[in-house]
Amino acid sequence: MGKSEKVKRLREIFYPERIAVLGVSDSPQRVGFNLFESILYGGFTGRVYPVHPRLETVLGQKVYHSLAEIPDKVDLAVIALNERATLEALQECGAKGVKGAVCVAGGYREAGDEGAVLEEELRRAAERSGVSLIGPNTLGFINNDAGLYVTFYPMQLPKGKVSFVCQSGGVGLTLMHQAADAGLGLNKWIGVGNRSTFEFADYLAFLGEDDSTAVIGLFVEGTEEAAEMVRVAGRLEKPVVVYKIGRSEEINYAALTHTGTMAGSYRVYRDIFHQFGLYPVDSLLEMVACLQGLAFAPLPAGNRIGILTHTAGPSIVAADLLLSRGCVLPALAEHTIEGVRKLTGPNPPFILKNPLDVAGMGFLAGAYGEYLALVAQDPNVDLVLTIFCQHKNWPFPTPQIIRVKEETGKPVIACYASRRSLGEEDRRLLQGHGIPLLTTPEEAAWAAAALVARAAELQRRGGQK
Numbered sequence: 328m329g330k331s332e333k334v335k336r337l338r339e340i341f342y343p344e345r346i347a348v349l350g351v352s353d354s355p356q357r358v359g360f361n362l363f364e365s366i367l368y369g370g371f372t373g374r375v376y377p378v379h380p381r382l383e384t385v386l387g388q389k390v391y392h393s394l395a396e397i398p399d400k401v402d403l404a405v406i407a408l409n410e411r412a413t414l415e416a417l418q419e420c421g422a423k424g425v426k427g428a429v430c431v432a433g434g435y436r437e438a439g440d441e442g443a444v445l446e447e448e449l450r451r452a453a454e455r456s457g458v459s460l461i462g463p464n465t466l467g468f469i470n471n472d473a474g475l476y477v478t479f480y481p482m483q484l485p486k487g488k489v490s491f492v493c494q495s496g497g498v499g500l501t502l503m504h505q506a507a508d509a510g511l512g513l514n515k516w517i518g519v520g521n522r523s524t525f526e527f528a529d530y531l532a533f534l535g536e537d538d539s540t541a542v543i544g545l546f547v548e549g550t551e552e553a554a555e556m557v558r559v560a561g562r563l564e565k566p567v568v569v570y571k572i573g574r575s576e577e578i579n580y581a582a583l584t585h586t587g588t589m590a591g592s593y594r595v596y597r598d599i600f601h602q603f604g605l606y607p608v609d610s611l612l613e614m615v616a617c618l619q620g621l622a623f624a625p626l627p628a629g630n631r632i633g634i635l636t637h638t639a640g641p642s643i644v645a646a647d648l649l650l651s652r653g654c655v656l657p658a659l660a661e662h663t664i665e666g667v668r669k670l671t672g673p674n675p676p677f678i679l680k681n682p683l684d685v686a687g688m689g690f691l692a693g694a695y696g697e698y699l700a701l702v703a704q705d706p707n708v709d710l711v712l713t714i715f716c717q718h719k720n721w722p723f724p725t726p727q728i729i730r731v732k733e734e735t736g737k738p739v740i741a742c743y744a745s746r747r748s749l750g751e752e753d754r755r756l757l758q759g760h761g762i763p764l765l766t767t768p769e770e771a772a773w774a775a776a777a778l779v780a781r782a783a784e785l786q787r788r789g790g791q792k
Contacts, residue, residue, distance in 0.1 A: 330532055330559075333525060336459040337533040340427035341470045341515065343402035344373045346477075347394055347425070349416050350407035351377035353385050358431060359407035360385065361479040362467070366405070369469075369476030369483060374399065394419045403427045404458075405467070405477055410434035410445060413463065414452050421456025428453070429477055430462035435521055437464055450523045465520030466496030469503075471513050472539040478518070487512015488541035489618050492530045494519050494548045498611065502544065505615045508747050510754045510764070511622060514540050526552045528559040535563040542621045544614050545569040545605075553596070561603030566781050568606045568617045571596045604784045606777055613773045616765060620774030623763045624738045626782040631657045632775055633708035634682035635699050637689035641714050641744060641768040642682035648772035649712075654779055656681050657707040666701045670694070681708075690718070696727025703735040710738045712775050714768060717745030725753045729760045738778060742771035 346366060352359035363385060366375050375388070376397045382390040391397050394404070394416075404425045406416050410432045420428055435446035446463065453460045461468060467478035471486045480500060484507050493499035496518050503516060515537070517530050527550055534540045543560075545567055550556060560567045573596070600607045608614045632654050636642040646656055664679045670688075677686050683702055689695040695715065703711045711731075715724055723743055732739040741757055741764045743750050754764045765771040 333529045334533045346403045347376045347401045348405045349378045358479045365476045365481040368481040370474035417452045433464040460524040462520035465518040469516040485512040490515035490540040491544040493546040527556040543567045547571045557603040616770035616773040617777035619763045627709040629709040630779045631709045633702040634712045635702045636714035639684040645768040645772040652776040663705045692724035695724045712740045714742045
C-alpha cells in the first residue's frame with residue numbers, strides 16, 4: 328500500500344459514519360465499556376454498534392451478538408479483545424467489509440519473542456482481511472474535528488488546530504491535559520502503538536494534508552523507519568515539534584518493553600531533526616509551550632527579542648534560555664531610550680537596557696503599556712516578550728498588550744507569573760488576539776525561540792528554491 332493510499336485509509340478511519348465496538352462490556356471497570364462510553368461521551372454523531380455475544384444492552388444501547396448481525400455497513404471496528412481474540416475479530420472484519428480497525432490489546436512484540444510472532448500473525452491477518460489497523464498496543468485515537476474519541480479514557484477536550492502523534496498513551500494523556508490547561512485546543516491525537524499497518528511517516532503525511540491541523544506535536548521513543556519519518560515531516564508545510572527520548576543507554580530496554588522498539592541514538596536523532604527542519608524539545612512542557620507559540624503568534628522577521636518586565640529575575644531566566652537557542656537581545660535604539668526618559672524623567676531609577684526592567688514604575692497596567700509600546704516600536708526588536716506578576720490590586724495589562732500588538736504588528740509573547748486558573752479570562756482574550764500567554768519565563772522563552780526557529784526554517788527553505 329503506497330503513501331497516498333495509506334493517507335486515504337487514515338482519512339476513512341478518522342472520519343467514519345458507522346462504528347462497531349467489539350468486546351463491549353457492561354462494567355465500567357473494563358476497557359470495552361470505556362471505549363464504548365468514550366465514543367458516546369465525546370459527541371460522535373454517527374452510528375455506534377456495541378458487539379458482545381451475550382449482553383443485550385449497554386448504556387441504554389442495543390448490543391449485537393456478532394459483527395455479522397449488524398444490518399448496516401461498518402466503517403471502523405474498535406476491538407476491545409485480548410491479543411488472540413483480536414486475530415479472529417480481524418477475520419470477521421474482513422468478512423463484513425470493514426476497512427479500518429483499532430486494536431488496543433497489548434501482549435505483542437513489546438512482550439518478547441512469542442509476542443513478536445503473534446504480532447506478525449496479526450499483521451498478516453489484517454493484510455489478508457483488507458483491514459488497515461491502528462495499533463496494536465495503543466490507547467487509540469481522537470478526532471476532535473468530528474467529535475470522535477476512540478480511547479478508553481472518556482473525555483471532552485477543547486477543539487483547536489494542534490494535533491499530536493504519540494508513541495505512548497500515558498504521554499499522550501499528559502500532553503492533552505497540559506495543552507487544554509494552556510488554552511491550546513486539540514484537533515487530533517494519535518496513539519501509534521506497535522505500528523503494524525501505519526508508521527509515523529504515514530500519520531505525519533495524513534496530518535500534513537489535514538486542513539483542520541495547523542501545528543503538529545510528535546513524541547517518539549524509537550522507530551526502525553526514522554529516515555522516512557523525518558523526510559516526510561521535513562516536507563510538510565506545517566511546523567513539527569518533536570520530543571525524542573533516549574539520552575541514556577538504559578532507556579533502550581524500557582522502550583523495547585513498552586512498544587517493542589529500541590530508542591536509538593539521541594544525539595543522532597537531534598542532528599537529523601535539525602537537518603530536516605523539525606524542532607526538537609527536551610520535555611513535554613517545552614513541547615506544549617512551543618506549540619502554543621506556533622499555534623497563536625505570527626512569525627517574527629528575525630531573531631531579535633525585546634524583553635519588558637517589572638521584576639528582573641524572570642527576565643534573566645528567559646534571556647538565558649533565549650540566548651542559548653540562537654536568539655539575540657539587541658541594545659535598545661536611542662529614540663526608545665529617549666522615549667523612556669520622557670516617561671520617567673532624565674534619570675530613571677533603572678538601567679536603560681534590554682531586558683528593560685522598569686521596576687515599580689511598571690506596576691500599574693497603564694504605565695506598563697506605555698513602556699511596552701516603546702519596546703515593541705523599537706526597530707531593533709523583532710519579537711517582544713513581556714513579563715508581569717499577578718497581584719491582588721494591580722490588574723494584568725491585558726488590554727494594553729493587545730493594543731500594542733495590534734498597533735505594531737509584531738509578535739508578542741506574554742508571561743503572567745500566576746496560577747493558570749487565575750488568568751483564564753486573560754488567556755482567552757490574549758490568545759484570541761494572537762498573543763500566547765504562558766505562566767513561567769522558561770515557557771515564554773521556549774515559545775519565542777520556537778517562533779524564531781520556524782521563521783528561520785521557512786527563510787532557509789525559501790532560499791533553496
